Amino acid sequence: MFDDHLQHIYDRATANSRIRTLTDFHSDGVHLWHEGVRYLSFASNDYLGIASSLARLADASLHGAGASRFVIGNHAAYAHTEALLAQIQHSEAALLFPSGYQAHLGVIPALLGKDDLIMMDKYAHACMVDGARLSGATVRRFRHNDLQHLSTLLAKHRSHARACMILTETVFSMDGDRAPLHALRALADSYDAWLMVDDAHGLGIPSSDSIVPIEVHTGTCSKSLGMIGGYVCGSRLLIDTLTQSARSLLFTTALPEAIVMRIAHGLDILMREPERGIKVMQLAQRFCAQCHLPVPSSPIIPIILGSNEHALSVHYALRELGMWVPAIRPPTVPEGTARLRISLSASHTEDQIDLLADYIARSDRLVKKPIG
Template sequence: MTLAETLRARLQERRERNLYRQLKTLAAAPSPRAVVDGRELLTFSSNDYLGLATHPEVIAAQREGASLGAGATASHLVNGHLEIHARLQEKIAEVTGREAALVFSSGYMANIGTICALVGRGDNIISDRLNHASLIDGARLCGAASLRFAHSDLGGMERQLQRAAQNGGNTLVAVDGVYSMDGDLAPLAEMAGLCRRYNAWLMVDEAHGFGAMGSSDLPLAGSVAAAGLDQDAVPVMMGTLGKAAGNAGAFVAGSRELIDYLVQFARPYVYTTGMPPAVAAGCLAAIDVMLREPERRELLKCNIAFFRTRAGALKLPLMESASAIQPLLLGCEKKVMAVAAELQRLGFLVGAIRPPTVPAGTARLRITLTANHTQAQIEALLAALDASLRAFGASAVPV
């Protein structure tokens, strides 16, 4: 077949399987209302957990940061590393309780670059089966023996650690702290204990934990801090700046030796133009706001508890999650698309998640809550969900 014929056939197959994805165009970042494809909707699909993407101080800082240049002009190692980047890295190290940090242009690049720099042929990488795509792709690309275990299965993880010990070489265990499609937290304390026992290195992706949770002394440091783990227990911490920080980019935090090593060997860092200075300035401002306004995290916690209580009363098919990610498991791709479309007709934007993002048979609505949502807005969503699920029940669209 020609290229055009091949593309058309594969796209048609996606449509027939209810897996075809379409872009939605927003006029501006949701706050949490947004104009989507020309219509105002109340959004429950944003990862802007603390409402900082539209915070006036963050926006003002980005505008001021743009005065340093529209772009960094080169990779960090050539001449694209600015003072604003150094300040951001120092602040991230401080708030995560690590010795040092390194900024990347995206979480995807941070994960792939870090994994491929740390392990390769003759080594092992052990992964949770529900890891984010960037961790999965890093494991595929690095060349190490890739060993996986069932989601949060500590027994399965230990068996893979035993296999890795027999293989020889170094072993990296990579997991999400908060799982992006299930919303649950990894049992990090137990995982760290297993890694100590088998002399493995633990890497935690804090994309959905950084800024939204932490401990009393490190309130922004994610699920790692919430589990009471320090740099020795979790030597490699990755976090993104495009979710709770409301901005863009990512970081890896750890020992000074780790960061120096990544500067030398993490190819996506070495060979990519540096983060725009405006973005670095906006991220710095966002971290300052997060530290100064802990009530944003408290509002988010209250909204999560309120949503789960009311959803439970309505007997909605809610999965177990203590995070801002609240999935409703529907199973059938057709049903998920029908319910999401009905919600949009009623004025709500909710993510419809289907394979291959999630395993076959686990299609779901992915509801994300933010500190900017009001309880009245959450009540309105729940009423619309209840009505939509009744309208497209099992008799109409089989699960």
């Protein structure tokens, strides 16, 4: 019976401290409210502190778009915002989607099909995985950031495919590390393959990888830009092609004008104030130095604890001290790598970072188990 099937899935999903619940939060800058208690938050993706700035922007047009962009949903704010996105990603053109997830569900199947090959990093986000599966292309996963494994797979499978695209991310959401884009570019060129890179967690964060040529550059407006929406950047021909063939763009309601205007506002801040990205990385380096962690590549800092129980214990210990640091568990991360995922913002202060480092050590003593 269907109910029995559902119960089996539920029981399996909630075993070993994996149960997840939907709960309400209210964000207030770098603080959040939960069940009437105010916490200093280290859970937001507001890396550059732009979301707080957007809250002060006067309301524009708050009504919905009413239809897809191809009916009556398009508006002037789109062209301006897409031009800014293209400029930031050093591309000829850009295309906005309602979300980053929808962007990948539309872009990958629009570009690849059953005669093609997709090489994808093992840690690539679920939206890339789902888009790749939806395309019907042959999908091969290479070990995370393992160039030798990717090279072996390309040597074995590339000659059998019409086209090949390598899928990865600039910054990986659970580990905070970066893809070796320069080396991936060289490998792609040697096998006549293309690069598709998701910049969801890397936008605005200082990096030397911005000079790497990339055929398909995707991202989201919900992290560093403090809003919602997704995008793809590339050549004018790429954008024109996707405008005709990306089904998740063609058959969905457009983003409201107010949302698109706020995306543009976030992009303006990002371009005017690059010091936000510099500051958040300085804070990340400060925290890691105090906690004797490796030099960070991004504002995402994982502290691997191993078991689900240990991660939850430290999470609750920090919560008792007024800190909200998420515990991330399988299947979101590999078995045996349950962790704290610390997400820093340019809106955090040095004092708050120092307090977090102190409380991490204090929570370690509270749970009677060493961190790391």
